[in-house]
Amino acid sequence: MDRMKDKIAVLTGGASGVGLGCAKKILEEGGTVLIADISEEILKKADDLKAAYGDRVMTVVASCCSEDDMAMAMKLAVDTFGRIDALINCAGISGRGPIDEMPLESWESAIAVTLTGTFIACRAAVPYMKQRHYGRIVNIASVGGRGKRGVNVSYSASKNAVMGLTRGLAMELREEGITVNSVAPGPLNSGPFYAAPGQERSPQMAKAVERLTADVVFHRLGEVSEVAHAVVYLASDEASWTTGDCLDVNGGCFMQN
Amino acid sequence: MRFKDKVCVLTGGCSDMGIIVAEKFLKEGAKVVLVDISEELFEKMDEYKAEYGDNYRFFLGSVCNYDEMEKAMEFTAKEFGTVDILVNMAGMGGRGKIEEMTLESWNNAIAVTLTGTYHACRAAVPYMKEKKYGRIINVSSIGGRSNRPVNVAYAASKAGVNGFSRGLAIELAPWNITVNTVAPGPLNGGMFTKGAKDPNYVPSPEMIKARQMLESTVAMGRLGEMSEIANGILYLADDEAGWTTGEILDINGGALMI
Numbered sequence: 227m228d229r230m231k232d233k234i235a236v237l238t239g240g241a242s243g244v245g246l247g248c249a250k251k252i253l254e255e256g257g258t259v260l261i262a263d264i265s266e267e268i269l270k271k272a273d274d275l276k277a278a279y280g281d282r283v284m285t286v287v288a289s290c291c292s293e294d295d296m297a298m299a300m301k302l303a304v305d306t307f308g309r310i311d312a313l314i315n316c317a318g319i320s321g322r323g324p325i326d327e328m329p330l331e332s333w334e335s336a337i338a339v340t341l342t343g344t345f346i347a348c349r350a351a352v353p354y355m356k357q358r359h360y361g362r363i364v365n366i367a368s369v370g371g372r373g374k375r376g377v378n379v380s381y382s383a384s385k386n387a388v389m390g391l392t393r394g395l396a397m398e399l400r401e402e403g404i405t406v407n408s409v410a411p412g413p414l415n416s417g418p419f420y421a422a423p424g425q426e427r428s429p430q431m432a433k434a435v436e437r438l439t440a441d442v443v444f445h446r447l448g449e450v451s452e453v454a455h456a457v458v459y460l461a462s463d464e465a466s467w468t469t470g471d472c473l474d475v476n477g478g479c480f481m482q483n
Numbered sequence: 484m485r486f487k488d489k490v491c492v493l494t495g496g497c498s499d500m501g502i503i504v505a506e507k508f509l510k511e512g513a514k515v516v517l518v519d520i521s522e523e524l525f526e527k528m529d530e531y532k533a534e535y536g537d538n539y540r541f542f543l544g545s546v547c548n549y550d551e552m553e554k555a556m557e558f559t560a561k562e563f564g565t566v567d568i569l570v571n572m573a574g575m576g577g578r579g580k581i582e583e584m585t586l587e588s589w590n591n592a593i594a595v596t597l598t599g600t601y602h603a604c605r606a607a608v609p610y611m612k613e614k615k616y617g618r619i620i621n622v623s624s625i626g627g628r629s630n631r632p633v634n635v636a637y638a639a640s641k642a643g644v645n646g647f648s649r650g651l652a653i654e655l656a657p658w659n660i661t662v663n664t665v666a667p668g669p670l671n672g673g674m675f676t677k678g679a680k681d682p683n684y685v686p687s688p689e690m691i692k693a694r695q696m697l698e699s700t701v702a703m704g705r706l707g708e709m710s711e712i713a714n715g716i717l718y719l720a721d722d723e724a725g726w727t728t729g730e731i732l733d734i735n736g737g738a739l740m741i
Contacts (some may be wrong), residue, residue, distance in 0.1 A: 393740045400737055401703040412726075443656035448726040455723035465716035467668075467707040470740035471741035473731050478656060481649045483741050 230257030236299065237261050238290045238347050239317030241268045242365055243416045245452030246275075248314050248457045253279045255458055262266040262295075263317075272401040290343030292480040296350035304354055312362040312461040313343045313351040315388075317376045328380065330478045336380035341387045348395060352404070361404035362461045363431030366453075367391050369412045369476045372483070385410075389472050396470030405469040407460045412476025413438040415447040443478035484512030485721060490563040492516045492555065493669035494546050494603050495573030499672050500622070504570060505712045506531060511717070514563040515539040518546070518555050518573075518603075519607060546573045546599030552587065552606035566610040567719045568618045569646075571600045577636025599642040604651060610659070617660035618720045621648050622712070625668045628731065629739050631700075639703035641666075645731055652729035661728040663719045668735025669697040671706040702737025 230252045237252075239245040240261035249259045253275060261283065263270050276283045286302055288295035303310050310454050314422040318340040321332035355361025370377035371385025389408050396406040413419070419435055421427050427435060439445050456473045459465055474480060495501050495519025500684075505515050509531065516538060517528065518550055540562050544551035559566050565591025567646050571689050575595040579587040611617025626633035645664050651661040654703045675694055679683025715734045718724060733739055 234628075375739040396737055396740065401704060405703075443653050443728060444659070444726060446726075452723055452726040455721060456718075456727070459718040461712075465734075466701065467705075467711040467736045468715075468734050469703060469737040470738075471733050472741075473601070473727075473732070475727050477726045478652055481652070482711055483731065 227254055227369060228256040229315040229458060229464065230255035232462070233257040234303060234309055234405075235259050235312040235314055235461060236303050236347075236351065237287075237314045238308055238343065239263060239274070240314070240358075241271045241285065243316070244411065244414070244450055244453050245314070245316030246271055247454040249283070250275060251313075251451060251454035252314075252363050252461070253282060253314060253460050255311060255462070257312075258282040258307055259284070260299065260307070261285045262299045264423055285406055285410060287394070290315070290347045291338050293346055293350070296346050300350045300354060304382045309358060310354045310386045311353050311360065312364065313347060314461065315356075315363070317343050317347075317457070318366065318384070321378050324381055327376065333380045336384050337387075337405045340381075340384035341391065344391060348391075352399070353358055355404050356402050359403035360407045362465075363392075363404065363406040364396070364457050364460045365406070365408040366457075367392070367408040367410040367472060368476065369410050369480050372474075372480050376481065381405060392472065393470040395432075400469060405465065407465070407468060407470065409453060409460065410472050410474050410476065411453045412442060412479045413447050414450060414453065416450050436445070439477070441479045442476070446477065448475060448477055485717070486507065486568075489513045489567045489720075490516075490565050491568040491570065491720070492518060492559050492566055492580045492603075492607060493520045493535060494599065494703060495568045495571070495586050496541075497527050498572055499549070499676070500709045500712060502527050503574050503709045504572070504652045504716055507710075507713050507717055508568075508720075509535040513538070513568070516542055516555065516559045516562065518542045518544055518552075520545050524590065526593045539612055546571070546603050549602045549606065555603075556606045560610060566607045569603060569620070570716055570720070571603050571619075571621045573599050573603075574622065574640070577634050579634060580702045581635055584634065584710060589636045592640045595642070596637075596640035597647065598645055604662075608655065608685035611655075611660045615659045617655070617658070618657075618724070619648075619651070619660065619662040620716050620719050621662070621664050623648075623666045623714070625666050625733070625739055627687060628733075630664050648731075651727045654735065659725070661719070661725060663724075663727060663729070665712060665715045666731050666733050666735070667707060667712045667737040668701060668733075669675050670712065671704050671708055675706065680690060700738050701735065702740075705736065707734060707736055739741040
């Protein structure tokens with residue numbers, strides 16, 4: 227378990243859902259993580275990892291919506307661990323409702339966190355990566371950004387734009403030794419849908435999950451660890467000739483790319 | 484070890500890529516059967532014999548022949564107990580522009596690359612269905628996926644593998660079997676590595692030009708290494724890739740971004 231041995235990774239949105247799962251997998255594979263998230267309260271979810279992995283885990287309150295926060299977080303990673311090998315952008319939020327009911331504020335906050343937040347975090351990390359002519363950037367997109375899913379427009383727009391940002395940045399950094407890729411998960415056993423193994427969901431939740439997994443060929447939600455598996459692949463040295471790519475991890479609900 | 488005691492069948496197992504894939508699986512604890520068409524090719528594994536000799540076997544057989552594939556899977560089950568992972572690397576291109584391409588050349592490419600993949604999958608699937616577990620990884624190519632200057636037999640057979648894999652992915656999902664494709668971009672192999680071991684080797688101007696032309700299509704400005712494709716194959720063969728199916732994994736240095 228040393229696929230990320232001696233690698234330093236910074237994760238935005240790193241203390242919940244996919245972010246926390248990625249942090250865990252990177253630690254299991256021998257890496258070191260700086261987990262950035264927006265509050266001390268949320269960062270408490272990383273306490274178990276801190277207890278298990280000690281010095282290889284650090285947390286910081288930092289929002290990807292703030293240029294200053296991201297500059298501070300990247301500097302903290304470099305000051306503490308010496309460098310940044312990988313940046314994993316997991317921070318994202320969604321707007322709500324059909325377009326005629328979606329307030330501009332809801333749209334704007336989704337774009338600000340998911341899309342512009344990814345830009346801000348990349349911009350803060352890239353100078354450190356350029357210096358060493360090495361870097362791995364992995365952005366969490368979504369099958370909802372690929373199309374044909376019942377998601378709200380702020381979600382589909384911001385996640386699709388993350389794929390566009392990924393490709394543009396991949397081209398820009400192609401001679402800098404830095405790869406930029408994304409992962410597009412399908413519906414996950416996470417957030418409101420989370421159920422521990424063997425645990426029953428409420429009838430209402432079970433119905434929602436049934437709807438979500440109707441076109442998943444395995445008829446189940448994905449596990450966060452299955453997304454983290456893809457993220458580790460892209461963040462490791464294994465994927466050294468992969469850039470601008472978007473890995474689908476979606477239980478087969480979308481096979482069109 | 485990521486593949487401890489997993490049983491893996493590799494068609495085109497003694498190709499340059501096959502050997503590297505075999506080595507990676509063996510290092511991660513797997514049992515491997517290399518299927519290929521000539522015993523001479525088996526010598527390529529000599530350097531691994533001392534360390535891993537107990538963990539791999541050869542099977543002489545062609546993917547063009549269904550009976551031989553059935554026997555290859557029987558042999559694997561007899562030697563190592565089952566078939567967990569099937570990696571299809573046997574492939575062949577046609578030659579020439581369409582008006583110069585003989586029907587024989589076209590038929591060969593389809594028979595090996597596309598129908599061969601079908602034969603191997605068909606023979607392996609019963610073992611996977613029985614235990615409701617399987618990982619199938621078919622190697623296609625960026626040439627089957629986009630505007631590349633490859634001959635039509637190659638483009639058609641590789642695109643066929645992509646479509647075949649998606650159809651099979653849906654069909655086999657109820658048995659917890661994933662079917663995925665790896666689509667490599669232009670690789671540093673074959674004619675480009677012929678002189679690799681000869682310090683006095685000087686590539687011809689045509690060779691240098693061909694390499695430069697291919698490199699210019701890749702965002703990262705270099706050809707890919709076989710090991711980089713092998714890493715993608717292992718990624719998909721992993722237990723943790725159990726919710727990834729019908730996917731085409733592009734490994735092409737950014738030559739194609741979709």
